[in-house]
Amino acid sequence: MAYARTEGRGPTIVFLGGFRSDMTGTKAVALEAWANKSGRAFLRFDYLGHGQSSGRFEDGTIGRWLDDSLAVIDTLTTGKLVLVGSSMGGWLSLLVALQRPERLSGLVLIAAAPDFTERMLLKGLSPAEQEKLQREGRLERPSQYSPEPSVFTWKLIEEGRNHLVLDKQLAVRCPVRLLHGQSDPDVPWEYSLQIARHLDAPEVITTFVKGGDHRLSSPADIARLIATVEELT
Numbered sequence: 723m724a725y726a727r728t729e730g731r732g733p734t735i736v737f738l739g740g741f742r743s744d745m746t747g748t749k750a751v752a753l754e755a756w757a758n759k760s761g762r763a764f765l766r767f768d769y770l771g772h773g774q775s776s777g778r779f780e781d782g783t784i785g786r787w788l789d790d791s792l793a794v795i796d797t798l799t800t801g802k803l804v805l806v807g808s809s810m811g812g813w814l815s816l817l818v819a820l821q822r823p824e825r826l827s828g829l830v831l832i833a834a835a836p837d838f839t840e841r842m843l844l845k846g847l848s849p850a851e852q853e854k855l856q857r858e859g860r861l862e863r864p865s866q867y868s869p870e871p872s873v874f875t876w877k878l879i880e881e882g883r884n885h886l887v888l889d890k891q892l893a894v895r896c897p898v899r900l901l902h903g904q905s906d907p908d909v910p911w912e913y914s915l916q917i918a919r920h921l922d923a924p925e926v927i928t929t930f931v932k933g934g935d936h937r938l939s940s941p942a943d944i945a946r947l948i949a950t951v952e953e954l955t
Contacts (some may be wrong), residue, residue, distance in 0.1 A: 724774035725767035725794055728754060733802035733827040733955055734763040738791060738818075740809030740835075742865075742872065744773025748939040749808060749832070749947060756948050762955060767794045780860065780873055783881035784810075784839065788817050795822070802827040804954050806947075809835045809909065809936065816887055819894050826896040828954030832947070833902050833936050834917055835909045837889075839882035842909070843874060855879070888920055897925040899950050903934020903943075 726745060735757055737750040745766040757764035769787040771779030791814050795803065803825050807815030812834025819826050835842065847855065855861040855876050862871040898921055902914040911930055918928050929950075934943065 723767060723770070723776075723790060723794060725765060725798065726754065727798055728757050728762070728764040730757060730761045730763040732763055732800075733804050734765060734799045735804045735806060735951060735955065736795060736799065737764075737766040738805060738807040738811030738814050739766075739768070739772070740811050741838075742772065742779070743808065743811075744768050746773065747808075748937070749806075749944065752944045753806065753948065753951065756951075760952075763799070765794065765798055767791075780875055783878055784813065784817075784885045785881050788814055788821075788885065791818055792821065795825075801825070804828040804830065804951060806830045806832070806951060807834060808832040810838065812836060813838065813885075813887070816892060816894070817885055819896070820887075820892070823893075823895045826894070828896050828951075829894065829898045829923075830947070830950055830954065831898065831900045831914075831917070832938055833906055833909045834900065834914065836917065837882075837886045838909070839879050840886060841888070844879055888916060890920070891922050892917075892920050894921060894923040896923065897954060898923045898927075899954065900926070900928040901931070901938060901943075901947065901950065902928070903931045903936060903938050905933050906936045908936045 750766045768775035769790045770777040771782045805815040812831040813836035865872040900914045902911045904911045
């Protein structure tokens with residue numbers, strides 16, 4: 723697994739990227755630069771089949787990428803953590819928080835997409851596409867973020883059912899901040915309201931950005947993200 727670690731004082735800020743994203747994205751790199759400048763510990767990494775890490779993307783599942791996240795966190799960090807999860811990384815951040823509750827100082831979820839395999843991906847397919855996905859085990863769809871098509875596997879859907887979180891109350895022992903653009907074409911902004919309703923946390927603050935897209939990577943978005951992370955550290 724590929725990673726980049728910045729030494730500094732805690733809590734350690736850990737960035738968890740999205741589906742088919744990698745650790746060289748705008749938000750991760752900007753947070754790393756701020757951490758360097760402010761003397762904060764920071765960690766970014768790539769899951770199996772993402773970015774610079776080895777393995778085939780199609781072999782990945784939510785459980786495997788959760789294992790990757792826990793392995794990196796357990797091996798490369800000590801003490802308290804502030805997890806910053808973008809899109810699918812928001813789902814993985816919640817799962818890490820549930821498995822390592824004693825280590826969490828804060829959660830920042832950006833256009834978080836917990837349970838997206840069931841609630842968005844599967845429900846967004848036509849009956850014919852669902853049948854093809856089950857029969858052939860994989861399905862390609864055009865991506866607006868890459869010239870290469872997005873590949874979804876039936877294994878991703880099936881295994882993801884072991885990690886669904888929005889069917890129950892989520893007991894999280896730290897403050898949570900949710901950031902979401904109201905022009906997000908991939909994860910509707912109302913989804914963050916559902917997450918907030920399910921959270922049982924000391925404090926939950928949800929911020930909606932009018933006109934904001936899924937990535938929330940404009941200069942103003944980055945400044946808002948850094949201020950949010952700084953508040954929790």
